[in-house]
Amino acid sequence: MxxxxxxxxxxxxxxxxxxxxxxxxxxxxxxxxxxxxxxxxxxxxxxxxxxxxxxxxxxxxxxxxxxxxxxxxxxVAQTVRKDEDSCVHCGVCTALCRPRALEIDRATWKVRFDSEKCVACGLCVKVCPVKAMETQLENGYL
Ligand code: SF4
Ligand code: SF4
The missing domain is CATH 3.30.70.260 (ACT domain)
Structure with missing residues (x-):
């Protein structure tokens, strides 16, 4: 389930x-x-x-x-964004992201975020050690 x-x-x-x-x-x-x-x-x-x-x-x-x-x-509609300045490319979030919106680029070993694939489940927001992944609420609630 x-x-x-x-x-x-x-x-x-x-x-x-x-x-x-x-x-x-x-x-x-x-x-x-x-x-x-x-x-x-x-x-x-x-x-x-x-x-x-x-x-x-x-x-x-x-x-x-x-x-x-x-x-x-x-x-409340929600989106998730990645703060590129904070991300340290540890890769922790990539193991949890089922739609593969977060993936390691094998050429640069940096973690890339594809917002088109993101379903805003929020798992990466919970695990990111430097809080580089953030939830943004729409409808004017925040
Ligand atoms: S967990 Fe956070 S710091 Fe680590 S790669 Fe993902 S976004 Fe970057
Ligand atoms: S919110 Fe979910 S789908 Fe979007 S990047 Fe984070 S783990 Fe992947």
């Missing part, structure tokens, strides 16, 4: 703000999440940008659970 990573914008109705519905998806669906941005005040409309990681059916079930609790979910 596929591990997926989704970034979503959540809008909380006033009666859900302050309730632990997001925390519940960890124990109910065995998901990991990372809060990228949040503005939550009890009894007011709240907003959050959340990165969710887990098996694809579990991620979908977790999002359905949030919807059932009145949250509005909007997917």
């Amino acid at each position: 596929n591990e997926v990573r989704k970034i979503v914008h959540l809008s909380f109705p006033p009666d859900s703000s302050g309730k632990p519905v997001v925390c519940n998806i960890i124990k109910l669906f065995d998901l990991c999440f990372n809060i990228i941005k949040a503005q939550i005040n009890p009894r007011e409309v709240g907003e959050m940008v959340l990165e969710i990681n887990g098996l694809e059916p579990a991620v979908n079930d977790g999002l359905a659970y949030l919807r059932e609790h009145g949250l509005t979910i909007t997917p």
Whole structure:
């Protein structure tokens, strides 16, 4: 089964703000999440940008659970970029990149990034020791 990573914008109705519905998806669906941005005040409309990681059916079930609790979910488009000045061409990311967007150029022994092949899974972002791979969110969320 596929591990997926989704970034979503959540809008909380006033009666859900302050309730632990997001925390519940960890124990109910065995998901990991990372809060990228949040503005939550009890009894007011709240907003959050959340990165969710887990098996694809579990991620979908977790999002359905949030919807059932009145949250509005909007997917956030994401792209990944490589900071050529920071990359030290260690090659760690190339072992994880399934679509081969990151590959070692055998002529120069440098790691090349082909953004056309990248599916923005974010694996390289997690492992790069110098943080040369970065996620960029679209829709104006960051
Ligand atoms: S893991 Fe980071 S530093 Fe190493 S080759 Fe990939 S982008 Fe460059
Ligand atoms: S985000 Fe995924 S597909 Fe894109 S370069 Fe990184 S590992 Fe490859």
